[in-house]
Amino acid sequence: MRNIIDAAVTLVKQNNFNLTDLQGGNNRMNSRGDALEFYVKNLFADTFYCSEAERLTVWSKIFSWLGNSANPPDFMLRGGDAVEVKKIESPDATIALNSSYPKHTLKSSSPLIIVQILSE
Numbered sequence: 006m007r008n009i010i011d012a013a014v015t016l017v018k019q020n021n022f023n024l025t026d027l028q029g030g031n032n033r034m035n036s037r038g039d040a041l042e043f044y045v046k047n048l049f050a051d052t053f054y055c056s057e058a059e060r061l062t063v064w065s066k067i068f069s070w071l072g073n074s075a076n077p078p079d080f081m082l083r084g085g086d087a088v089e090v091k092k093i094e095s096p097d098a099t100i101a102l103n104s105s106y107p108k109h110t111l112k113s114s115s116p117l118i119i120v121q122i123l124s125e
Contacts, residue, residue: 006084007067012048019053042079042090046071049082 024040047053050067052060064071070081078087 007049007051007082008085011051012045015048015051015053019048021053038090038092041092042072045088045090046080049080049088 024044026040046064046068047060050060050063052063055063067083068080069083070078070087072079078089081087
């Protein structure tokens with residue numbers, strides 16, 4: 006099972022911080038966010054140098070959810086954490102976890118969160 010430590014090790018080994026522009030959509034900011042999300046997925050799965058077919062095969066083993074544009078999180082590690090990728094452009098910026106209640110904390114006990122148990 007991969008985790009944040011594995012992703013950090015991959016980041017250090019990778020030593021390439023260039024985001025690949027992804028095609029699709031006309032919104033430049035959204036496409037940069039999609040590129041960052043794609044990069045982070047590759048960090049967690051260590052699939053930077055895989056073909057597209059190999060990447061999808063590895064991702065299906067590593068992730069239980071690959072997300073969609075309408076529902077968080079961006080992806081979930083199989084048997085592990087859920088990850089929401091946020092792009093911050095200045096060092097003193099704060100991360101908005103949610104635009105509505107709760108704004109500063111997100112807890113599993115919140116009635117606004119639906120927990121779905123997935124079998125592996």
